[in-house]
Amino acid sequence: MKTTDALYVYGVVPKGTSPDIFANVGAEVELVEGGELAAIASRVPLAEFGEEALEANLKDPAWLEQKVNEHNAILAACVGVTTVLPFRFAAVYRDDDQVRRMLSERPELVDTLARLEGAVELGVKALLDPEALRARLAHARGLDPEVGSGRAYMMWKQLERELDEEVRSFAASCAEASHERLAAAAVDACVNPAQHPTVAGGEMLLNGAYLVRSDGDGEFRAALRQLQARYADDGVTYELTGPWPPYNFVGEEEAA
C-alpha cells in the first residue's frame, strides 16, 4: 500500500463474508480479516482523510453529506445478507496491519456480532398535525370556532389555552404509548431526540429505533399498523424507515 493511502473502516462483519455483496455500492470495498472478524474498508487518500485534510473537509457540508451517504450505503449493502456492526464516521487506519490490530484488540466485537445476528434496525417516526388534533378536540366539545361577540371571543381564548394543554398532553401520551407498543414487538428499542419540524415535515412526537429479527418483523409491522389505525383521527402519521444496519444497538453503554 502506498504511504499516501489509508484505510477507512465502515464497520465489521463475520470473517468469510463475501466481498461480492459490495459489488453495487459504487465504491471499491475490501475486507480485512483478523480473527473471527472482517473489517469493511476502502483505500482513501491521506490527501483527503489525513488529519489536517479531514479537519478541513469536515467543515464542508457537501463533502460530508456525500461521505456520510456513502458510509451508510456500504453498510446497508450488508443488511439482510450478513450481520454488520457499524462504526461511527471516519475511523481511519494507516494500513492493513493497524486494522488487524484493532480487530484483535476488540474481542467483544465477536460477542456483539453474535448478539445482533439476524437482526436489523427499523426506524419509526411519529408526526403530529396539531391543527387536525385541535379541530377534533374542539369538535368533540361541541364548540364552533366562530368569533362573534366579545364574550364569545373571551371564551374562545380560554378554549384555545385548554386545547393547547390538551395537545401537549396528547403528544406526550401518544409518544409514550407508541414507543411502548413498538418496543414490546421488538428485541430492543431506543428513543432519539425529535428532528427539527422543518426537516421532519411536522411536529415529531417520536423518533424511535427498534431492533427486530429480519425474518420475523411481521409482529412489529402489525403493531405499527395498529398504532396507525388508533391515532389516525388524532392527526398522527407514522413513517417507517429501514431496514438499517443496527447503528443504534452497537453502543457499549447502550444498556441505559
Add this chain to the structure above:
Amino acid sequence: MRSSAGGGPAQLADVLERVLDKGIVIAGDIQVNLLDIELLTIRLRLLVASADKAREMGIDWWEGDPFLGRGQKNEELEDRLKRLERAAGIDGDSRSGEND
C-alpha cells in the same frame, strides 16, 4: 403509514443522525476531535433544518466559525452548544455521557 427509502431532507437527517451520532466509536490512527464531530452533528441538524434560522441565530456556518477555533475550553463550547440547542428547539441529549 408512509415508508421511505431514499431522497429528501428527512432521509438525510436519518442518515446523519446514525452515521455521525451512532455506531461503534473506535479511535483510528487518524485522530479527529470528537467534539468537532459533535459540533458538526449539531450544525448539520441545523443545516438540514433551516439555514435561515441558523443565520438568525448568528451562526456563521462554515466560514470563520469561532466554534472550531483553537484554545477555547470544552466547557465553554458545551455551554454554548446547549444554549444554541435550546434556542433551536433541538434536544442535544443524544450526545451520551455527561448529559445522561
